[in-house]
Amino acid sequence: MGSPVLWIDIVIIAIIVICSVAGTARGLMGEALSLSIWLLAITISLMFNREFSMLLALKLANPAVRVALSFAGLLLITLIIGNTISHLLRDVIPKTNLDFFNRFWALFLGGIHGIIIVATLILLAGLSPLPLEPWWDDAILIPPFQSLAIFIKDTIPSEMASYVHYH
Secondary structure, eight states, rough: OOOOOOOHHHHHHHHHHHHHHHHHHHHHOOOOHHHHHHHHEEEEHHHHHHHHHHTTTOOOOOHHHHHHHHHHHHHHHHHHHHHHHHHHHHHHSSSOOOOHHHHHHHHHHHHHHHHHHHHHHHHHHHHGGGGGHHHHHHOHHHHHHHHHHHHHHSSOHHHHHHOOOOO
């Protein structure tokens, strides 16, 4: 019999399913806008992480914690601003009929959105001791997302990448 499904595998599936369903509810344009905001937030977090983490240097001695908190802080700030702008735009942009094509592609983009969120969380987990936990190696879905996170790690600034470890 195969490996048992762990709680982390269920959480990963839940994130992707919830994002897919939310994408279907938002429609293609809404999901495309939401996905764009996430990609912009990740890009901004990666670009300005070094500068933002220096602001935390007086309060936090551990550089890995500084990098993780600065990345998460920049991500959260950008998501809040982006979602505020998105809600303002949704009031201005006329509503479209959510036909099958619209919902199908919104579902697809929602799934991609979920995958990006999970990969980002796995990347951030690499800044912590979580990958040393026994359940990390036992999980079914962590290895493919860890591979994606390692690919992302190779493209991010070296100041942040040097703190990402998976064993």
